[in-house]
Amino acid sequence: MNLLTETLLECKNVNIFYGKKQVLHDINLKFPKNKVTAIIGPSGCGKSTLLRCFNRMNDFTDGFKLQGQIKFKNLDIYDKNTDVPRLRKNVGMLFQKPNPFPKSIYKNIVWGPKINGFKMNYDELVEKCLKKAALWDEVYDRQHESALALSGGQQQRLCIARTIALNPEFILMDEPCSALDPKSTNKIEALIKELSQKYTIIIVTHNMQQAARISDNCLFLLSGKAIEFGDTQQLFNSPKNPKTKNYIDGLFG
């Protein structure tokens, strides 16, 4: 990995437990800035769990315990004094199933900035975000209608729009296309590539082809352990670890 690339997020000796069960072992990683990093691996290996640590969404799960350090811009995010809502504002998240608020499209985008105290021209903000999310042309004339009337793919793009309205530095994506049809998936993948020029993206996916298409770096997780982490093309064409090779060749999950 190119050490000259700036590191934004770092995991140091991270071990994660749900109650007594350990789900992630000894994770030591550095995630580079302005790149798309994909986390791949079979179902249940801990991909989503690791992702949700980065914006402390795992706090809502009973019995969650973390050992080690996760540093965002060199500050431990699990420190007692961390301003968690502020962290979450700076680290956006896209969920597996699109979950727009039951409000209008306009209000969906404006809600985040409003509660975080951003003072700006909201109309401009909404237009900018919808354009960036490639949704403007489809909804410009019905911004004040319910977001729930949109199709699945459109709802997910709206979720992207409302995430970038907060201008995060990082965007976490938890299998964002798994609930969508292939056409919408293509649109979103193109969007991810474009967004990575400005934002750093970590995407969990169980679709290896997708990871090969859109990511710069790839992390392969197996049974809660980080098996291999490196440049995507290199990982797919000449993986260093035999377990990685087995997964890619299709012997696993």
Add this chain to the structure above:
Amino acid sequence: MTTRKLQNKLFVMFSKTCCLLCIFILLFLVITTLIRAIPELSFYFLNSYPSRFANKAGIKAALVGSFYLIGLTSLIALPIGVLSALYLEEYSNKKSIIKKTLELNISNLAAMPSIVYGLVGLALFARFLNLGTSLLTGSLTLSLLILPIIIVSTQAALKTVPKSVTLAGYAMGAHKYQVVFGLQLPYAMTGILTGIILAISRAIGESAPLIIVGAVGYVSFLPTSLFDSYTVLPIQIFNWAGRPNEDFHNRSAAAIIVLLLVLLSFNLVAIYLRQKSLRNKKI
């Protein structure tokens, strides 16, 4: 026709008859009451006080009394009920023993006969707190009655908020109060309002607990302070129906029609709200 087919035909016929029976009973009740009531309904009826003479008796005191009583009861019970439920559902520790005992208590109280509330109101508010047979006692007693209903229905409405919406809110850096008041409460609002309307409809029709705490049947003035005596529409109905004089029975019927119209309008608002909430949440 085989026995099985005959059995099936009879079954379908019986079921349909039972359903129609329910509708028939409702219509029968309303129409027989309406027949007695129509000659009595007039503006004079709405605007006069009770009297020894049936043709001079009116429901003004009862209507105004009901209005004041329900207003005061709502003022007391609604904030306490909704905010308690909000705390229980969103802020309290799920495993706390206090929470579990309180919720158990509340669900049992929600099904307690209303007359028992009357006795508690009598002992606690009228005698112990020395509030006597006043409007305040009546509304405190009714608040006691509808409080569990409001808490249970508010909690149920808050439970319908999808977890995905809540998590999305937190993921955007919202603090707890912003998620609760900016996302969850608005989503649950129509459900909460429906519960409130149903609780108030229940309170409007209550008479047993109020009789116990001393709402009397012959009030010829309008209450001007919290400590005045009062009467309400259901008690006026009870009072007149219990008299041997046939004319008072007719006045009672007329009062019933007025009461039913008030309740009907509340019910229609509740139905409208429920339709509106279903429309807004269509996914």
Add this chain to the structure above:
Amino acid sequence: MLTKQKIDCYIKISLRAFLIPSIVCTLFTILFLTKESLPFFAEVNIIDFLFGRSWQPLIEPRSFGVIPLIIGTMHIVIISILFALPVGILTAIYLSEIASKKHRKFLKPILELLAGIPSVVFGYFALITLTPIIRIIFPQVEAFNSLSAAIVVGVMILPLITSLCDDALQSLPKSIKDAAYALGCTQFEAVFFIQLPAVLKQISASILLAISRAIGETMAVTLAAGATPSLHLNPLKSIQTMTSFIVQVCLGDASSGTVEYHSCFAVALLLFIITFFFNGLGKLLIRKANNYDY
């Protein structure tokens, strides 16, 4: 400085403050009921109270055996359930299985209207309209009788049974019905031998909750059933229930401290315990039914 964390904190504390009246109310209800009944049990032996067969608390010679009131209440409960149960279940079956979606859409609100009618209206109806009708069939019926009161109580508890059973039938997975019909059942057989047995818990729960409601019903019985506590089983004669006794005392001149006043609370405590029992059992059955994973 008013940070968002501080706002969160203040809000939590304020909401907690609103919880206090709720806690106080629930505690005090049970407390006061017991407190005011104790003087009664100081004067009257609890065995005499629970098993005595003569109830004459207001006139000399006084007796405080509550059985007549219980028998009076049972008049109401038994007759109302006999009416409401079959009609309620069959109506629920009709709404859930037979009626078209359009019909169901306007039939359900009508039943909700029935549920919303105050009990005093039913009391009026029983006394003024129903008793004269009963007199046509049974000329010996008294002006106050348990039959007309029980019939209207039956109408009052009917929506309860219907809505619970309807919800239960609706919650059954369609696969169960499909399996039955694929075997060549008629609708009657599918309903009675497959669907109803599958929702037996909910049906029993609805009966228990309806019984509890019938026991606690006050205004209809006060207006139409009379005030004569007795041990007879004739529905055409007047009776007194636990609830109408309480109303009778409170409409009279019972001053605090007298045995009559406290007898009210003793009967109310008994009422509370009985309805608590039926309610608790009913809710337990519903919870058990909902825990099943099909």
